[in-house]
Amino acid sequence: MDALIGANFCVHLANTAAIQQYSSLKYAxxxxxxxxxxEMLRLNILPEGYIYPxxxxxxxxxxxxxxSLVQQSTVNLLSIQGI
Structure with a gap:
């Protein structure tokens, strides 16, 4: 992806979690x-993710x-408090 961006291509990162499953297509x-x-990009409805520099x-x-460490610490603390 960096090579494409470096070559001045317009790169779009689709947010797959936000794209609804399409059921009308015959082939996958x-x-x-x-x-x-x-087509979603053309219609300007493609949910996109941010590409960090x-x-x-x-x-x-x-x-x-x-x-991740803070969440794990919280899980451990709550587990100890529950004992």
Whole structure:
């Protein structure tokens, strides 16, 4: 993805969790999926994710790890309090 962005291509990251399952399509292969996503993008209804700049990805990863540690700490504390 970085190579595409570096080559000045317009890159869109589809948020798959926010895309509703489509049931009207006959086929579920890469071509029909690509056409479906392209149509959603054309209609400006494609839910997109944020692509972090390369320089900020390390900070994002640290914040995710911190959140995971805080959640695990909370689970452990509640478990001990329940005993």
């Amino acid at each position: 292969d890469d071509n029909s999926d690509a056409q479906w996503l392209a 390369k320089e900020e990805r390390a900070v994002r990863d640290l914040m995710r790890k911190r959140m």
